[in-house]
Amino acid sequence: MSLSNSAVLVGASTVTAILLATAATVTMGLFSENQMPVAGRNVIITGASQGMGKAVALLFAAQGANITIIARNQQKLDAAGEEIRAVITKNGSKYPDQKLVIISADLADPADAKRAVVESESQLGETEILWCCAGGANPGMFKDHSLDELHYGMNTNYWSAVYIAHATLNVMASRPPPPPKFPGQGNTQRRIIFTSSLAALCPVIGYSSYLGAKAGLRALTDCLRQECLLYDIGVHCCMPGGIESPGFEMENLTKPDLTKKIEETDVAQQPEEVAKALLEELQRGQVMPVPSFLARAARAGAIGPTPRVNAVIEVLLSWIAVIVFIFVRRDQDGIIMKERKLKGPVWKQK
Numbered sequence: 623m624s625l626s627n628s629a630v631l632v633g634a635s636t637v638t639a640i641l642l643a644t645a646a647t648v649t650m651g652l653f654s655e656n657q658m659p660v661a662g663r664n665v666i667i668t669g670a671s672q673g674m675g676k677a678v679a680l681l682f683a684a685q686g687a688n689i690t691i692i693a694r695n696q697q698k699l700d701a702a703g704e705e706i707r708a709v710i711t712k713n714g715s716k717y718p719d720q721k722l723v724i725i726s727a728d729l730a731d732p733a734d735a736k737r738a739v740v741e742s743e744s745q746l747g748e749t750e751i752l753w754c755c756a757g758g759a760n761p762g763m764f765k766d767h768s769l770d771e772l773h774y775g776m777n778t779n780y781w782s783a784v785y786i787a788h789a790t791l792n793v794m795a796s797r798p799p800p801p802p803k804f805p806g807q808g809n810t811q812r813r814i815i816f817t818s819s820l821a822a823l824c825p826v827i828g829y830s831s832y833l834g835a836k837a838g839l840r841a842l843t844d845c846l847r848q849e850c851l852l853y854d855i856g857v858h859c860c861m862p863g864g865i866e867s868p869g870f871e872m873e874n875l876t877k878p879d880l881t882k883k884i885e886e887t888d889v890a891q892q893p894e895e896v897a898k899a900l901l902e903e904l905q906r907g908q909v910m911p912v913p914s915f916l917a918r919a920a921r922a923g924a925i926g927p928t929p930r931v932n933a934v935i936e937v938l939l940s941w942i943a944v945i946v947f948i949f950v951r952r953d954q955d956g957i958i959m960k961e962r963k964l965k966g967p968v969w970k971q972k
């Protein structure tokens with residue numbers, strides 16, 4: 623076969639593969655059932671007093687869920703509670719008996735995390751979905767972080783999710799799944815959802831006190847997802863990029879310029895947009911939901927053995943992503959090397 627013939631063959635098969643994949647995406651989108659309906663179901667959302675967690679709670683409220691929101695600061699919780707109640711009122715009689723429970727708890731304390739689950743269940747009933755959104759970054763250089771700061775990063779982002787997931791899983795696994803709330807509402811499997819970060823897929827300078835925890839949540843998800851096949855419970859790990867939240871504003875006050883420069887590639891999204899996109903991904907059955915195209919590309923390049931929805935298109939995308947990653951790394955390291963040249967060796971700086 624001549625070179626031009628094989629080029630045509632490769633071209634034609636690529637086009638066919640893409641067409642097939644597109645057809646599969648469209649039909650799957652049209653005919654697959656909702657993988658995570660929320661109407662009438664009992665949901666715990668942590669970190670729901672502001673930012674993405676609050677946006678998730680508002681969205682769940684609009685779709686008819688019974689909700690428990692958890693965070694530490696009571697005032698902020700009450701303010702978020704008022705917004706959520708307004709949505710519930712707006713639903714009118716569409717979802718009768720829709721409930722909201724507000725719990726102040728420090729989820730980095732295992733006893734508090736367990737108490738929160740017990741309290742939520744005593745008021746709401748059996749938990750069907752847990753979405754851990756509590757967390758936050760304290761950017762800086764690893765060298766300059768105190769060990770307390772490193773511990774704080776782990777407590778806030780890893781243990782705050784692990785303690786409540788452990789307490790919730792133990793009660794969930796002790797009983798069968800509750801029956802669907804509405805006929806034909808979709809797959810009412812129970813779910814545990816973690817919130818990691820795009821930066822766990824493409825780690826960048828300045829997030830050393832944060833990404834151990836976030837990458838840990840990703841590994842935990844893959845491990846726990848397998849274990850939870852035994853109990854018929856789904857486990858997921860969300861990978862959002864920048865979110866314009868109160869926490870984001872705070873971290874930007876101390877964020878190194880290098881981190882800001884490298885992060886520019888990723889355009890920060892509004893919490894509502896992130897919540898909506900992640901819920902849609904969960905409702906399509908994604909184990910590792912993402913809210914943007916950039917995060918989707920990063921996921922394709924770093925997904926490894928995590929299950930994916932629509933394997934064909936994801937594999938095609940992953941081939942492109944692994945190549946793009948080479949240039950992304952070179953670009954990012956280039957920004958840092960430029961700074962090193964400009965400032966000279968760190969041991970000579972005062």
Ligand SMILES: NC(=O)C1=CN([C@@H]2O[C@H](COP(=O)(O)OP(=O)(O)OC[C@H]3O[C@@H](n4cnc5c(N)ncnc54)[C@H](OP(=O)(O)O)[C@@H]3O)[C@@H](O)[C@H]2O)C=CC1
Nearest residue numbers: 669671673674693694695729756757758863864865867869
């Ligand atoms: N903003 C961003 O750019 C990105 C954020 N993420 C992740 O998404 C999630 C949401 O982020 P964002 O919207 O910025 O959130 P915010 O930082 O704005 O809010 C964090 C929420 O978590 C609560 N929280 C923090 N620590 C604890 C704790 N120990 N116990 C209980 N509640 C706690 C806070 O309330 P209180 O302080 O009162 O306890 C608050 O409700 C986080 O996990 C974050 O790491 C991921 C990618 C990007």
Ligand SMILES: CCCCCCCCCCCCCCCC(=O)[C@@H](N)CO
Nearest residue numbers: 759819821824863864888919920943946
């Ligand atoms: C195949 C191509 C992939 C390219 C990926 C490039 C990504 C670079 C930037 C990563 C930005 C991370 C933002 C999340 C920040 C975060 O988690 C904190 N703000 C939390 O508060």
